[in-house]
Amino acid sequence: MSLDSLTLQQLIARTARGDHACFAQVYARTQAHLFGVALRMLGREQAAEDVLQEAFVSIWKSAGSYRSEVNGQPVQPMTWLIAVVRNKALDALRQRTRRAESELPGDDALDDATGASAPSALDLLGEATRALHIEACLGALDGSHRQSLALAYYQGLSHSEVAQQMGAPLGSVKAWIRRGLDKLKACLAARGVAA
């Protein structure tokens, strides 16, 4: 059976058994998307490259930890891979002092790396919710709630960083994000697309 005919799930399963050719195929199929996730969060190509590298070394070592089902709900391999990359990106973000980092190359570092036409975090959240058909459900949230959730998710910002960027009180941001997560869970459950 050629590698091209294998699903991503099968490739990850074979990677877990030490099949390096399948691991290479996992990389080839997903790198552009995962690099996009890392770049979106970190804002700089070099940092995103480092994170992607660390993420794939981790995937090679821990492919056996991928579970295709959690509590009876299927877990798409891509969502697992994205979680690995996001966790590495969050580690990288925590390791650097964001303020110091942003002062060195200028506040437009994100635009430099991702292109001036890159969609905003809120645009991405809108696109994701449309693709998942939960737009109407999530639309019940106030704009501030969606904005804070989008900044935390797509840019890896902390509560205080979201508060600073939005010019809003920290307590309000925490409540907005909490409500956004609750609503997201309810919307996905109603659509039957996630646990």
Added chain:
Amino acid sequence: MKYTSARLVEHLASTYALGTLAGGARRRFERLLQERADLRLAVAEWESRLGLLGQAAPPHAAPPRVWAAVDARTRPLAAASAPARPAPLGWLKPASFSLGGVAAGLLAASVLFVLVPGLFITADRAAMLTGQRLPQSYVGLLTDAQGDGKLLVSSLRHGTAMTVKVIGPITPPAQGRLVLWAVPAQGPAFVLGPVPLTGSATSQLPGTSEQLLSKVQKLVVTAETDTAPTAPGAVVFSGNCAKLW
């Protein structure tokens, strides 16, 4: 805090997966994750939900150097067997070595290597290189219940890598994966590594074959659903572990 409240667990799992749980709270939660299956499950559920949002991020091709770096870090055996990089010559400068001297040294070493190989390599290796002997290895031929050959297992006596080669068609287990075990004459069986369904696979052993296999008489393959099985289940293939020297 014992983190027994379902609401608290849900809150921590969601903020951990989102990334907004930070500082000491995040570190404490990560320590708890090692111990608590319920927390790991809650995090997995949230990572699954949030991962759906990540699919909207625009793709951006990573430069080829990223894969080159990943490949180099995940191919320990290939890296180990690759020719050693030439050592930088800078360290020679303080000793005022000339390149001519280095070349002469290499030439002399080459002549000695041909004339007196025992100065450079063991007698066993010399015999192997000259085709008089196979390298000292541990080997095993595993068959199914009908006696049909299925797997060839081999590992150099003083090496730490083991190769498992499929030599007959293997039906994938209905559940789980195939695992190779060593069964010592005395003491519990222990896992040697995964078994491929086709082709061959090489895995790193925790010690040299001599350390691990000198008292092992039998090798077996079982189908395991547990990611870290502690005792072999029903045997699928079996064979003797032999010393090739």
